[in-house]
Amino acid sequence: AQETTTITIATVNNGDMVRMQGLTDAFNEAHPDIELEWVTLEENTLRQNVTTDIATNGGQYDVITIGTYEVPIWGNQGWLAPLDDLPAEYDVDDLLPPIRAGLSVDGTLYAAPFYGESSFVMYRRDLAEAAGIAIPDQPTWEDIKAAAAAMNNPETGVHGICLRGKAGWGENMAFLTTMANSYGARWFDENWQPQLDSREWKAAITDYLELMTSYGPPGASSNGFNENLTLFQQGRCGMWIDATVAGSFVTDPNNSTVAEQVGFALAPDAGQGKRANWLWAWSLAVPASSDAPEAAKTFIAWATSKEYANLVAETEGWANVPPGTRTSLYENADYLAAAPFAQMTIDSINAADPNSPTVQPVPYTGVQFVAIPEFQGLGTTVGQEFSAALAGQKTVDEALASAQEIATQTMTEAGYIQQ
């Protein structure tokens, strides 16, 4: 018999990843010499564990699940094995260009996208109709505000709009950064001077708070993606602006009470030329400390391949195929037919530009984040401020002032700002 190699795969506990675990029999059949061990964790715990391990060269993982935020930083750090030798049939060029760009450093791919996403507006067509309004495919924030006001009806348990409020750089700050982008705001100017005390930020946050306090659900400051998903599935939200992957959940009749009623629209803008949509891809990468990089790459090539998409389609239906990574998927008629949100998804993804995310120029890449190591901590701390503002414990000005102070301190300590 052959030597078997065991590889340890760290993944997040979301639906597509869990589904992949269920389908590994197919992989095992093709590769009996590779044994898979799974570590499935909640996103933050995963990030914490993986970061610690990689930074200390622990070598616990052979395949890790990371996002577009980490890839460029870690790739730069030399922590990831480059994926430049993927087989021809993998068809690297089929990857969506914005996604591929987000996962490359200086043109070298460091992670393969498992699924990609942007953000868009999901809304209840039935409620909109009942309220006598229409939401355009390319709405403005004014449209959103008007629609939220029209659909809001707390007595029947329906809130006009659900947005993220839970603190975290990947939670409320992902949404708020894109919203700010569309208002013409930016995190830093070209000299890394924080811009959180700018007029644009104030306008964005003020509107956000107004939306949420007038038309949002109670306790919004602890709502993240999941909480909002649950609310929307239960029919408690008129609108929800969030990740495009949610499209498949809210239209899934098994879990959603409103599956038939969901409409989609691009993320709103404020007439400044940028829409409030982000770009994210959960991707698989091989840490440089892995002792089985070849087997790991073999696995990654399988898990992010076209065949895998076909496999999922066969067993679970086209609607459940991991979205947002390959051009070919969006040319597949079966998929387009099964996924009413597909077109809106690909449009959103293509509308995002990680290299030029804002109206004004910035020194960083990343749409809903700033691709520097300090952002994790900074984004989360600032997120806490906005969360506090949402909870009514701070005013907009107070929140922005302390955000600015925190950002200045962080950037100074980290050496971006020279005194």
Add this chain to the structure above:
Amino acid sequence: MGQITLSGVTKRFGDVEVIPPLDLQIGDGEFVVFVGPSGCGKSTLLRLIAGLEDTSAGHISIDGRDATGLPPAKRGLAMVFQSYALYPHMTVRKNIAFPLRMAGMDKAEQDRRVEAAAKVLNLSSYLDRRPGQLSGGQRQRVAIGRAIVREPAAFLFDEPLSNLDAALRVGMRMEISELHEKLRTTMIYVTHDQVEAMTMADKIVVLNAGRIEQVGSPLELYRAPRNTFVAGFIGSPKMNLVTGPEAARFDAHTIGIRPEHIGVHPTMGDWRGVVGVSEHLGSDTFFHVHDTGLAPMMTVRAGGEVGLTHGDTVFLTPDATKIHRFDQNGIRL
């Protein structure tokens, strides 16, 4: 003040009748001792009087007033527990003052009474110590102090000396007796030590399995025990009980003769036996005499020092006037 009457008092724990209906009169100012073997119901009876247990039937009256249903605090009695039950976190002063404080007495009066009690009990210099810093005898006195300050109608003592060592016990026994002389308050005192009963009581109540076997003054019980139980229980060392032909000679089923009422002689006397263990206390000597044919062993007391040792043959002669006679039910004839 301090008359207690029990009529038909009964106590059952579940199905077990621990005290069958029982009548007892305790006069004002009497020192009454309940004595009896372990488990005979002494504590239970005391607790019934105190109100710490409910009677199953019967009535208790204190000073003519029916107290059967009254809560303990209302009966005007004070109790000294076997374990002393001092409050370990309070100073001696606070311990003694506690009942007064509970009664809402004003501070100055409390202090006055505590000082007075402490004086009586020789506790004045320990008032600011905690119970943990006192010796056994001192703790005992604190417990008594806590009882005294309330000026109760009667004191109840439940084996208050059984936790003390022999020497202390003698001293405390005396102190309690003196206290009674001084206060002349009714005292009910539970013990299973017959020396305590004999030396302290005005009146002894001998209990056996919840029944009263005999009530009387110590010397009455010593001189004329009503049955073999009392005969065996009162007096130390125990009365020698003899059955068989020798008893029949005295027209009785059983005869009893106390060790101190038997004469010993090396060569002549009524009964012949062999000396076993002998205990020389200096003041007295106790011989165990075997092989008399009367009882497995006869105990004999000889005054002072006697030159008999293990294995010697002796002759015993009872003082005929001091022989107790019992029928086959053990009842005194």
Add this chain to the structure above:
Amino acid sequence: MGQITLSGVTKRFGDVEVIPPLDLQIGDGEFVVFVGPSGCGKSTLLRLIAGLEDTSAGHISIDGRDATGLPPAKRGLAMVFQSYALYPHMTVRKNIAFPLRMAGMDKAEQDRRVEAAAKVLNLSSYLDRRPGQLSGGQRQRVAIGRAIVREPAAFLFDEPLSNLDAALRVGMRMEISELHEKLRTTMIYVTHDQVEAMTMADKIVVLNAGRIEQVGSPLELYRAPRNTFVAGFIGSPKMNLVTGPEAARFDAHTIGIRPEHIGVHPTMGDWRGVVGVSEHLGSDTFFHVHDTGLAPMMTVRAGGEVGLTHGDTVFLTPDATKIHRFDQNGIRL
């Protein structure tokens, strides 16, 4: 087998010298009782002999062999503790066999010895019980059984009876004496009860603050206490000690006279006094006589029952031949 010699044995706890240098000879087969007030160092001395404490200075030899540095198990002694120290999780059989098991004796021989010991101690029918299911006296016997099986050079007892109630104590006292008669092994017995000391000992060692006050047979100590400490300690009730002119009459600083050596008469005698508390035991009566001008209180024993009560005037006459004389340091003259 069983000779123990202490020479210059000293024990200090930190700075406190609990036992100043002390010499003592214990002969083979003797029953030696250490007696003395609480805290005088009896237990400490026993534990030094047992090897449970290190000596601070001096030597202990057992049967001529120096045992000063030997661990307890190597000294060939057996000890019976005040609390019995039975192993609660083992049956009686296992408890008794434990020392044999530790010595690696084979099973059959263990059984044989345990059965033999159980027979001697009347424990045969309890061998499969646990200590928790035994009465106090039975536990005591198990502890002794555990000591016997090892056939030790000597037994050490540390107040083995102080946890028993009065009645049992008398019985067990007897049993231990009988055991000694039977085995004739050296026994060292610690107590602070002078009745035990008097009745059991071949030789009494009276300790006071770690020093030996007197060594001798019980009757020697009773008849000729070497000093006032021993005089007061041995004998019950205590010897009356009188100082002042009356003592001077006898050419002494202090004279002592035992309660049993004083005659009582209602109208005539040497010393006049007033009766205080009297304790009637039936067999004897003890009077406390006050206001004699000799000592705050004189205790007097009168045989049988005497018709004197509180407040009566009495006259006391000492038996002149039984008067003990002491100098100003309390040493016997």
Add this chain to the structure above:
Amino acid sequence: MSTQASRSAARLMLSPAVLLLLVWMIVPLALTLWFSVQRYNLLTPDRSGFVWFANYAAFVTSPAFWLAILNTLLLVGGVLLITVTGGILIALLIDQPLWGQGVVRILVISPFFIMPPVAALIWKNMFFNPSNGLFAEALRGIGLAPFDFLGQAPLASIIVIVAWQWLPFATLILLTALQSLDSERLEAAEMDGANPWNRFRFIMLPHLARAITVVVLIQTIFLLGILVEILVTTNGGPGSESTTLTFLVYKEAILDSDVGTAAAGGVVAVILANIVAIFLMRAIGKNLDA
């Protein structure tokens, strides 16, 4: 029991435990002290070097520091208050004769067996959640607006969760202590005319002092390290409303990957914890002496 031989044996037998704990304490502590004066961020390994006390300064001056200390004290104090008073009341209650005592006890003790992440998840999702939680349902049921517990009263909510976990522990120890109270002492107080309240106040409560001390001591040790409950429910927020010292250190170490500052924070936390401990021992430690 104090022969030379037994004393040396004792030293020998104590040494494995002491040595192990010493190593367990010294090695990480030494490394922590070392890191605390280094610039050491996991994500920027190239920027490293000796920085004196800059990390300490950064930690102590971080805006959330004082609030974190306050929150830590509130959390520990709040939980202790609830568990001790609740524990006494429940112990008094279930010490009474009642039917089904065994089952009652089993129910009361149960939260003690729940692992912290599960406890936090249950409370967060099924109770505190302002949309689907049972509390929200209950409030709605009586016609009130749902309350956002974790958003509006984050620290109080966490205190509730933690107190729920520790209530059984306090109850059990207090119950055992209560049952060890000599009944004669209560009877004596009754004879002395003390009513039930006075018996509680003057007899039971002082008797429980030692047990309360132990509960306070042990719980404090565990409570100072509370992390998972915060992490799962509020993530220290909103703002820094529920950030404790431990959580602040966590934030430095994990979110910022700033090992240096986290180490400095850890040292600060250890010092503060020991101050609390010493304070505790001084204040109530005398109760512990046998």
Add this chain to the structure above:
Amino acid sequence: MARAVSTQRKAVNTALAWGVALLIAFPILWTFLTSFKPEPQAVASPPVWFGFDWTVRNYVDVQRQRDYFDYFWNSVVLALGSTALGLVIAIPAAWSMAFVPGAKTKDLLMWMLSTKMMPGVAVLVPIYLVFVWLGLLDTRIGLVVVLMLINLPIIVWMLYTYFREIPGEILEAARMDGASLGREILYVLTPMAIPGIASTVLLNIILAWNEAFWTIVLTTTNAAPLTKFISGFSSPQGLFYAKLSAASTMAIAPILIMGWFSQKQLVRGLTFGAVK
């Protein structure tokens, strides 16, 4: 106070005590109930009590996602292993402290406890590095040692308070009887302290089972216990209350059941010397 308690009073007590007890246990009971609901009914408003479509689907789903038994088995090994190791080290230490106390014994005990006050996160990186160097990451033995060290102070303290109640005379008797130190501890002390040791063991198993920091950080797959299992279910996408309840039930059930069955033992010993 053996006076009869009126039935009425007892009924009131009973009602009150049951009320309080059910309230305290309610979150657990509710979780258990929820684990049998279909997801939509788990978040239904108003809540459904018993009239839902009972299903074990959630358990099947959870088990399909992750093999429960791997985690369960690791939890068992870690809890038992750390407890056994802890006992072996703590019993001699507690013996020394209880029977040969010195002036510093109390201080030593307090020092041991103080080692528990170091926040885990602060030493995470140092410990992780040490584990990397020693190759102990994701090994059971590494975790066993860590859990043992974390709980050692508590074990020592509990045993110490227990041993102190054992009269020294019994050990002296054993010594007189010729038992060596080892046999004295093995044959006399340990059996006598069984109730105390049992509750120490129980408490330690509970603490080890529920430890949720190091067990998550230092393991990946081979040594991962149920704390890691549950941390993968904390916020997946979509409706998850029922599945979360099922996973929670699975994670806590073993220890809960053990706790219920041994609560007498646990309670009896859980005093930390709080009861004289």
